[in-house]
Amino acid sequence: MQETPKASRLHIAILGRRNAGKSSLINALTNQKVALVSDVPGTTTDPVYKAMEILPIGPVMIIDTAGIDDSGCLGTLRVERTMSVLNKADLVIIVLEAESGITQYEKALIEGIKVKKIPIIGVINKTDKITIAAELVMKWSKEFNIPLLPTSVKNSQGIEELKKLIITYAPPDWQGPPVIGDLIQAKDTIILVTPIDSAAPKGRLILPQVQTIRDILDHDGVTIVVKETELKQAIQNLRKLPRLIVTDSQAFERVSAETPSGVMLTSFSILFARHKGDLETLVSGVKNIEKLKPGDTVLIAEACTHHQQADDIGTVKIPRWLQKKVGGELNFEWAAGSHFPEDLSKYSLIIHCGACMLNRKEMLHRLSEVTNKAVPVVNYGILIAYINGILEQALEPFPQIQRILSELN
Amino acid sequence: MQETPKASRLHIAILGRRNAGKSSLINALTNQKVALVSDVPGTTTDPVYKAMEILPIGPVMIIDTAGIDDSGCLGTLRVERTMSVLNKADLVIIVLEAESGITQYEKALIEGIKVKKIPIIGVINKTDKITIAAELVMKWSKEFNIPLLPTSVKNSQGIEELKKLIITYAPPDWQGPPVIGDLIQAKDTIILVTPIDSAAPKGRLILPQVQTIRDILDHDGVTIVVKETELKQAIQNLRKLPRLIVTDSQAFERVSAETPSGVMLTSFSILFARHKGDLETLVSGVKNIEKLKPGDTVLIAEACTHHQQADDIGTVKIPRWLQKKVGGELNFEWAAGSHFPEDLSKYSLIIHCGACMLNRKEMLHRLSEVTNKAVPVVNYGILIAYINGILEQALEPFPQIQRILSELN
Numbered sequence: 079m080q081e082t083p084k085a086s087r088l089h090i091a092i093l094g095r096r097n098a099g100k101s102s103l104i105n106a107l108t109n110q111k112v113a114l115v116s117d118v119p120g121t122t123t124d125p126v127y128k129a130m131e132i133l134p135i136g137p138v139m140i141i142d143t144a145g146i147d148d149s150g151c152l153g154t155l156r157v158e159r160t161m162s163v164l165n166k167a168d169l170v171i172i173v174l175e176a177e178s179g180i181t182q183y184e185k186a187l188i189e190g191i192k193v194k195k196i197p198i199i200g201v202i203n204k205t206d207k208i209t210i211a212a213e214l215v216m217k218w219s220k221e222f223n224i225p226l227l228p229t230s231v232k233n234s235q236g237i238e239e240l241k242k243l244i245i246t247y248a249p250p251d252w253q254g255p256p257v258i259g260d261l262i263q264a265k266d267t268i269i270l271v272t273p274i275d276s277a278a279p280k281g282r283l284i285l286p287q288v289q290t291i292r293d294i295l296d297h298d299g300v301t302i303v304v305k306e307t308e309l310k311q312a313i314q315n316l317r318k319l320p321r322l323i324v325t326d327s328q329a330f331e332r333v334s335a336e337t338p339s340g341v342m343l344t345s346f347s348i349l350f351a352r353h354k355g356d357l358e359t360l361v362s363g364v365k366n367i368e369k370l371k372p373g374d375t376v377l378i379a380e381a382c383t384h385h386q387q388a389d390d391i392g393t394v395k396i397p398r399w400l401q402k403k404v405g406g407e408l409n410f411e412w413a414a415g416s417h418f419p420e421d422l423s424k425y426s427l428i429i430h431c432g433a434c435m436l437n438r439k440e441m442l443h444r445l446s447e448v449t450n451k452a453v454p455v456v457n458y459g460i461l462i463a464y465i466n467g468i469l470e471q472a473l474e475p476f477p478q479i480q481r482i483l484s485e486l487n
Numbered sequence: 488m489q490e491t492p493k494a495s496r497l498h499i500a501i502l503g504r505r506n507a508g509k510s511s512l513i514n515a516l517t518n519q520k521v522a523l524v525s526d527v528p529g530t531t532t533d534p535v536y537k538a539m540e541i542l543p544i545g546p547v548m549i550i551d552t553a554g555i556d557d558s559g560c561l562g563t564l565r566v567e568r569t570m571s572v573l574n575k576a577d578l579v580i581i582v583l584e585a586e587s588g589i590t591q592y593e594k595a596l597i598e599g600i601k602v603k604k605i606p607i608i609g610v611i612n613k614t615d616k617i618t619i620a621a622e623l624v625m626k627w628s629k630e631f632n633i634p635l636l637p638t639s640v641k642n643s644q645g646i647e648e649l650k651k652l653i654i655t656y657a658p659p660d661w662q663g664p665p666v667i668g669d670l671i672q673a674k675d676t677i678i679l680v681t682p683i684d685s686a687a688p689k690g691r692l693i694l695p696q697v698q699t700i701r702d703i704l705d706h707d708g709v710t711i712v713v714k715e716t717e718l719k720q721a722i723q724n725l726r727k728l729p730r731l732i733v734t735d736s737q738a739f740e741r742v743s744a745e746t747p748s749g750v751m752l753t754s755f756s757i758l759f760a761r762h763k764g765d766l767e768t769l770v771s772g773v774k775n776i777e778k779l780k781p782g783d784t785v786l787i788a789e790a791c792t793h794h795q796q797a798d799d800i801g802t803v804k805i806p807r808w809l810q811k812k813v814g815g816e817l818n819f820e821w822a823a824g825s826h827f828p829e830d831l832s833k834y835s836l837i838i839h840c841g842a843c844m845l846n847r848k849e850m851l852h853r854l855s856e857v858t859n860k861a862v863p864v865v866n867y868g869i870l871i872a873y874i875n876g877i878l879e880q881a882l883e884p885f886p887q888i889q890r891i892l893s894e895l896n
Contacts, residue, residue, distance in 0.1 A: 086690040137689055265720050274704055280546060281495040283697050289690050291700075291712050295683055300721045303700055303710040311674050312709045317724050 082137035083285055084129055085354075085437045088248055091125075091141040091163045093187055094173030099203045102231040103173055104140055107132055107240065125163050135244055139437070141167060160187075162416075164194050165443040168252040169244065171199045176208045176228070180218055188222050197247040198224045201240060206230040254438045257286075257293040257353045261475050262321050264298035269313070270346075271306050271325035271333050285434045286346045290324060310336050322475065324349060327459040328391075330468050342474045347432055347459015352476070354433050355441040355457070359449060361479050364464045365486045366427050366454035372406025374426035379413040379444075382435040391458060396429060399465055418444055428455040491546035492694055493538055494763075494846045497657055500534075500550040500572045502596055503582030508612040511640040512582055513549055516541055516649065534572050544653055548846070550576060569596075571825075573603050574852040577661040578653065580608045585617045585637070589627055597631050606656040607633045610649060615639040663847045666695075666702040666762045670884050671730050673707035678722070679755075680715050680734035680742050694843045695755045699733060719745050731884065733758060736868040737800075739877050751883045756841055756868015761885070763842050764850040764866070768858060770888050773873045774895045775836050775863035781815025783835035788822040788853075791844040800867060805838060808874055827853055837864040 092100045108130045128140040141163050164170070170191050174184055179202075191198050200219070202210055205228045219226040225243055229236030262268060272287050283291075287303075294301045302320070304312045306329040313320070319341050325333040327345045337343045351357045370376070378392050389395060397410050413419055422428070428448055433441045448455045456464075463469040473480040501509045517539045537549040550572050573579070579600050583593055588611075600607050609628070611619055614637045628635040634652055638645030671677060681696050692700075696712075703710045711729070713721045715738040722729070728750050734742040736754045746752045760766045779785070787801050798804060806819050822828055831837070837857055842850045857864045865873075872878040882889040 082688040082690050265717060267721075267724060272704060274701075279491040281491050281698050281701055283701055288692050288697060292683075292690055292692055295681060295712065295714055298714065298717060300717050300724070301712040303704065303712065305704055305707065308674060308707060308709050312676075315676060315709070315726050317726060 081129060083289065083434075084127070084139060085433075085435055086253070086289070087129060087137045087139040087437070088135065088244075088252060089139045089141060089166050089168045089437055089439060090244065091143060091167035091170045092173060093143050093160065093163075093170055093191075094201075094203075095175070095183065096144065098173040098175045099231060100142065100144055100173050103171075103201065103203060103229065104128070104142060106231045106234065106237045107140075125159065132241060132244070135241060135248075160190070164191060164196060166437055166440045167196055168437075168439050169197050169199070169248050171201055171240075171244075172224075173201050173203050176202050176205050176210045179210075179214070180222065185222075188224065197249060199240070199243050199247055200224045200226040201236070202226060202228045204230060204232075205235065206232045252438070254353050256297070257290050257349055258322070258324070259293050259297035262294065262297055262299045265300065266321035267300045267302060267316065267318070268294050269302045269304065269309065269320045269323045271304060271309055271323065271329055273306050273326050273329045275328075286350050286432065290346065290349065306332050309333060313338060327462040330463055330472065331466050334468050334471060344472045344475050345459050345463060347457060348463070348472050348476075350432050350434065351457050351460060354436065354438050356445050357476065357479050358482060359445050360430075360455060360457050360460050361469075361473070361483050362486065363427070363454035363456040364460050364469065364483070366456070367400065367403065367461070367464070370400065370404050370408065370426055372404055372408065374404075375409040375411060375424050376400065377411050377413060377419065377422075377425045377428045379418060379428060380431040381415065381433050382431070392429075392431065396458070396461065403465070418447075422448055422451045422453050425453050428453055429461055430455060430457045432458055490538060492698065492843075493536070493548060494842075494844055495662070495698070496538060496546045496548040496846070497544065497653075497661060498548045498550060498575050498577045498846055498848060499653065500552060500576035500579045501582060502552050502569065502572075502579055502600075503610075504584070504592065505553065507582040507584045508640060509551065509553055509582050512580075512610065512612060512638065513537065513551060515638075515640045515643065515646045516549075534568065541650060541653070544650060544657075569599070573600060573605060575846055575849045576605055577846075577848050578606050578608070578657050580610055580649075580653075581633075582610050582612050585611050585613050585619045588619075588623070589631065594631075597633065606658060608649070608652050608656055609633045609635040610645070611635060611637045613639060613641075614644065615641045661847070663762050665706070666699050666758055667731075667733070668702050668706035671703065671706055671708045674709065675730035676709045676711060676725065676727070677703050678711045678713065678718065678729045678732045680713060680718055680732065680738055682715050682735050682738045684737075695759050695841060699755065699758065715741050718742060722747060736871040739872055739881065740875050743877050743880060753881045753884050754868050754872060756866060757872070757881050757885075759841050759843065760866050760869060763845065763847050765854050766885060766888050767891060768854050769839075769864060769866050769869050770878075770882070770892050771895065772836070772863035772865040773869050773878065773892070775865070776809065776812065776870070776873070779809065779813050779817065779835055781813055781817065783813075784818040784820060784833050785809065786820050786822060786828065786831070786834045786837045788827060788837060789840040790824065790842050791840070801838075801840065805867070805870065812874070827856075831857055831860045831862050834862050837862055838870055839864060839866045841867060 092104060094100050126142040128142055130138055130140055132138050143163055172184060172187060174180060188198060202215065210228055215226050215228060227236050227239055227243060229240060270287060270290060272283065291301050302312055319338055323333060323337050323341060323343045325345055327347045330345060334343055351360045378396060380392050401408055445455060460469060463472045470480060470483060473483060501513060503509050535551040537551055539547055539549055541547050552572055581593060581596060583589060597607060611624065619637055624635050624637060636645050636648055636652060638649060679696060679699060681692065700710050711721055728747055732742060732746050732750060732752045734754055736756045739754060743752055760769045787805060789801050810817055854864060869878060872881045879889060879892060882892060
């Protein structure tokens with residue numbers, strides 16, 4: 079329970095042939111399993127996600143692809159599996175064997191990764207078995223334009239250097255903008271409004287709320303957490319007005335009515351649309367609900383497979399709102415968990431959840447797939463804010479995006 | 488990430504022979520795996536913990552003992568495994584087969600559970616295979632003084648009745664006292680002080696902090712979350728003083744200095760010592776550190792196996808403090824995770840962690856094992872508060888326990 083959220087970890091994919099020593103390299107990176115936090119076993123051809131601490135890098139998600147490397151050529155299924163891994167990877171480590179070096183297999187892999195613009199670190203492993211000439215390493219490194227590091231897990235050689243390379247090559251923007259930290263100043267008060275409805279699991283806060291509180295703490299702010307029913311009184315008890323109020327989307331209307339003038343209001347969904355994805359793309363898609371006609375097909379995508387409640391937002395509330403608005407039946411399709419359809423062309427609109435279970439890289443990948451097909455996309459929170467007529471207000475902390483919204487037609 | 492904490496779920500152990508249909512009964516209870524939240528596989532002789540939603544009961548932890556039932560008699564190893572399950576179980580369901588009924592095996596099991604004072608529900612399963620006379624069911628029920636319910640998973644018979652029995656027979660006090668809810672009134676402001684040190688995982692709050700915020704929300708209160716560095720300013724910004732300040736134990740001294748007179752101060756550790764265990768027992772143990780002599784053996788027990796930091800509280804800080812106090816070397820032993828020593832007699836003192844990964848039942852079991860052996864026991868937070876001379880103040884919300892402390896010598 080004390081772990082960094084999986085989706086907030088630097089995702090490092092380890093690729094290479096089975097005999098290249100990927101598993102032992104992973105163990106060496108994490109100090110012989112001492113730091114192994116969790117291990118979700120996949121099926122034979124599924125990658126395994128390992129939440130780990132690599133000191134001094136911090137919490138990472140190692141994507142162990144041992145299951146998708148079981149022959150020398152890139153078969154169709156394995157290419158697909160590899161690509162699905164690359165959609166989530168912030169960084170790729172290709173493990174080469176000193177004996178065979180860079181073969182056709184690794185060449186194809188490197189080219190494929192470069193197309194995706196993911197930083198690559200090459201590791202020439204098992205240098206205890208065969209000495210590799212420094213000239214050859216430099217020649218390869220130049221030829222493929224990637225850093226190449228000789229390692230020997232057996233002799234613990236190159237492991238510390240590899241950690242340094244990971245820090246150097248991790249994309250500087252992999253974490254995205256902070257949840258809220260750049261919107262506040264030290265000692266600011268921020269009020270978070272968190273309704274407790276029947277869908278709220280006992281004894282918990284949902285992840286976006288926890289992450290927002292933590293980000294405010296990390297930026298020396300003061301967080302007030304209230305239900306919508308205690309908001310008014312909490313504001314009245316303050317000598318100095320809060321900098322910002324953040325509410326759950328479903329309470330937006332009520333909270334908006336109680337927000338003092340001069341205090342900015344936004345929603346967790348909007349903060350996370352920015353933190354985890356691309357606020358501009360998602361806001362740009364919203365007015366397309368005005369163009370929906372009865373009979374159109376709409377995709378609703380949820381990244382988690384949660385236990386559905388009677389009044390579930392994705393399966394009940396949003397369809398009801400949209401059909402009322404359109405004045406007729408729409409064809410809804412749902413995608414859940416890691417499944418996201420290949421063929422997006424049939425959709426008139428895609429509505430995505432807040433993506434708290436996806437890492438930023440994967441959410442950005444989904445958004446680019448969607449926009450490449452020119453399909454409009456929006457997320458739950460932005461859609462609800464728009465339907466309730468409060469999206470413009472909720473974008474106050476982001477004046478540039480507010481302008482984009484006002485210019486849409 | 489949206490799950491109810493495992494330790495806060497009603498723990499239901501399912502016991503019975505392998506062929507009695509335990510697994511299919513579990514599936515039927517949870518609607519054919521639809522509600523299955525997580526599944527931690529154990530080894531052959533380990534029970535499997537399944538976090539599930541059983542509607543309308545809510546979040547439960549099913550302890551599936553399929554691995555410890557593999558012969559007709561109670562072998563030594565299986566007795567041990569069964570007992571370790573019973574130490575955590577709030578409720579036991581014994582699954583009997585209609586064909587064989589209550590044999591010597593079930594009789595021994597029922598007697599063993601009764602000694603532990605755990606409520607039992609008997610289920611006579613597979614009534615589709617053999618009709619069982621109502622008279623026989625009543626006779627057994629009377630003889631063993633447990634409710635007995637005929638079920639047939641195949642025909643979906645008795646499943647809804649079983650859920651009702653679970654609600655009826657769950658011990659009314661299994662959740663223990665609330666974290667904080669009974670100490671506050673609606674619209675009260677409570678300040679939580681949560682230092683962010685190097686041990687705090689990125690992007691998270693620790694579980695006790697999250698549970699406290701949630702409990703305040705559930706009781707219509709207003710929570711302010713701050714680091715110790717922003718506390719002063721947060722208090723100054725309030726028109727009406729907070730009802731209570733709750734701090735991480737490590738910041739107690741500083742927070743105590745900044746707490747206005749008339750405002751009660753306590754720590755997360757003390758709240759959770761009460762919520763998860765027995766505050767009286769833990770406070771009663773604390774003055775035994777005055778009696779420790781060089782060479783004494785001290786057990787430090789942590790329920791989670793976390794990644795150890797340089798200045799780890801259980802392995803570094805507490806031993807340092809105690810040895811300084813005693814003025815010599817102590818023999819420290821450590822127990823981690825679910826391991827807790829059988830032989831407690833050699834310890835002069837047992838120091839337990841906050842137990843956020845244990846359920847209340849198991850923590851109470853550990854405490855009773857310890858007190859049965861007349862070994863003094865204390866937990867991290869109470870020990871730290873005592874060493875820092877602020878335990879008495881931190882017990883202000885609990886005047887009865889405060890009195891017990893003052894009467895100790």
